[in-house]
Amino acid sequence: MSTGQELTGRLALVTGAGGGIGEAVVHALAGLGARVVATDLTEDGVAALAKAYDGRVTARALDVTDSAAVESVVAWTEDTLGPLDIAVNVAGILSGSAVAEMPDEEWAATFAVNAHGVFHVSRSVSRRMAERGSGSIVTVASNAAGIPRTNMAAYAASKAAAVMFTKCLGLEVASKGVRCNTVSPGSTLTDMQRGMWTAGAEEASARAVVEGDPASYRTGIPLGRIAEPSDIADAVAFLVSDRARHITMHDLYVDGGATLRA
Known part of the structure; x- marks a missing residue:
């Protein structure tokens, strides 16, 4: 775990911050001195975080599947609070159906959050970061993106899409000083x-x-x-820090060795 206030002066946007890994990421970044815009589907889900940090955390409602809403929140953040230095994509949903029994709607909904949401947020923030010549984006994916799972095809495929998208984005913006990495957790004690x-x-x-x-x-x-959510959050905090300044397009597995790094 990192110590000190190494993220003082940085502004971060975190999606899916209403609980689990997203909430832990907010605690990790704010604990290192960053100001954080914590987003979730409803503002009520992140209101307690804002109250706990008394001004250093701002709560905003955000549906990452809505590209216009994403652009509005990012624009509001930069106009009101300042330029974003960090963005962390955590919002995600899990589909648990066998392929033969999976309705179209379940497949589409899973990709809408886990893949399209990552695209919407990353596109919006990376455009601004590239213009300024600095920034760090981390996508929380899953070790299921790299190893097959029964009854998890939609989830695994959507997370694999998010991983490769983030790597491709990292290649496109590397020359602009923007780093893009993924953290791929294994089983973590969340809802x-x-x-x-x-x-x-x-x-x-x-x-x-x-x-x-x-x-x-x-x-x-x-x-x-x-894993505890804080185990994943600590990996995110490292990747957005200056200690990882020469790391981009990397997929960091935090799964206790579960995939045998297949």
Whole structure:
């Protein structure tokens, strides 16, 4: 974990900040001195963060699937608070259907948030960052983007799209001083993870995640623990800091070795 106030003077935009990894990213960046615009589908979801940091965190409602809304929030942020130095794409949804049973709407909705949302936000902020000659964008993807999962085709494919998009964007804006990286978590203790567990058998469900499941071709977690949201947030904080100034187009797996880095 980093220490000090190395992000003092920086302004960050974080999507999906109403809970889980997004909320942890806000805490990590604000804890390092950054001012943060915390966004989620409703302002109520991020109001507590704004209250907790008394002026250093601003809450805004944002639907990342709406490109006009994204452009409006980014423009408002820069006009009101100043130029954005950091953007972190965390907003995401999980689809858990087998391909043969998946309706068109589920596939489209998953891509609308996990891939199109990343495109909308990154396009808007990178354009401005490139004009200024500096900036850092981090997309929180998933280790499912790099290894097949049963009943997770839409989620895995949308996250893979987000990873490659972020790398391509990083190549386009590297000469402008803008860095673009991804953090790919494995199983993390969030509401999304708990939503996949069997009700009334949470302890057994958690143990199964750590141990793996050969029947569903799922490897376990060699480090023997499920990640906390702060584990992912610390990786994000590193990548947006000057300590990572020579890192771009990188996909950092934070999964306890679960994918055996396949």
